[in-house]
Amino acid sequence: MRIHLTSVLVDDQERALRFYTDVLGFVKKHDVPVGGEDRWLTVVSPEHPDGTELLLEPGGHPAVKPFKDALVADGIPFASFAVDDVSAEYERLRGLGVRFTQEPADMGPVTTAVFDDTCGNLIQITDQPA
Amino acid sequence: MVGVVDVFKALADPTRRTILDELTARNGQTLFEICGRLATNHGLGSSRQAISQHLDVLESADLVETRREGRYKFHYINTAPLEPIVERWLANPDAEGKPT
Numbered sequence: 001m002r003i004h005l006t007s008v009l010v011d012d013q014e015r016a017l018r019f020y021t022d023v024l025g026f027v028k029k030h031d032v033p034v035g036g037e038d039r040w041l042t043v044v045s046p047e048h049p050d051g052t053e054l055l056l057e058p059g060g061h062p063a064v065k066p067f068k069d070a071l072v073a074d075g076i077p078f079a080s081f082a083v084d085d086v087s088a089e090y091e092r093l094r095g096l097g098v099r100f101t102q103e104p105a106d107m108g109p110v111t112t113a114v115f116d117d118t119c120g121n122l123i124q125i126t127d128q129p130a
Numbered sequence: 131m132v133g134v135v136d137v138f139k140a141l142a143d144p145t146r147r148t149i150l151d152e153l154t155a156r157n158g159q160t161l162f163e164i165c166g167r168l169a170t171n172h173g174l175g176s177s178r179q180a181i182s183q184h185l186d187v188l189e190s191a192d193l194v195e196t197r198r199e200g201r202y203k204f205h206y207i208n209t210a211p212l213e214p215i216v217e218r219w220l221a222n223p224d225a226e227g228k229p230t
Binding site: 075077103106108 | 167170201
């Protein structure tokens with residue numbers, strides 16, 4: 001068994017696609033209409049084009065918004081991505097106007113930071129020695 | 131009005147004192163960051179609910195203030211309730227005994 005796909009529930013798929021590609025730097029992998037305005041929309045890291053896909057999943061179910069709001073209020077990230085250098089990525093993203101709810105902080109063996117993905121989620125970035 | 135008893139009760143717990151230490155290191159933290167710092171910097175494996183309850187006690191004693199900024203909630207240390215303690219025993223050591 002392998003983890004091939006994971007997902008974030010996004011408020012707006014088009015805005016999510018722009019943020020996850022233009023700002024975070026992922027690349028679009030699949031974009032298939034699945035009924036209504038919903039799309040099967042995935043991105044991957046350009047460093048691992050055949051790696052785990054991230055599904056930008058429509059968050060239209062009525063349970064989603066209260067769930068996401070409660071997580072965001074407490075600063076809890078929905079997903080976590082790896083970067084080489086959290087501080088450098090923090091500066092880069094902040095320069096692009098990204099809002100952080102946690103500046104880089106040493107958390108034991110890793111450094112972490114948390115930002116708002118503009119689609120209703122907080123995302124954590126971590127770096128750890130290889 | 132918060133009484134001095136509430137302040138001492140809030141400070142009597144080591145986890146709550148550690149929360150104030152971490153807010154002194156960086157003021158304005160989400161619940162998530164506070165929990166992460168307690169776990170990784172102090173080996174405190176309390177549940178998020180337990181930490182949230184500690185924060186409620188600190189907030190009741192006015193030692194922590196929470197501010198909503200947009201969709202997020204941040205916690206700030208407030209040292210004002212500690213000032214009467216300094217005034218009473220440290221600020222004027224030559225004074226005659228003061229009424230409480």
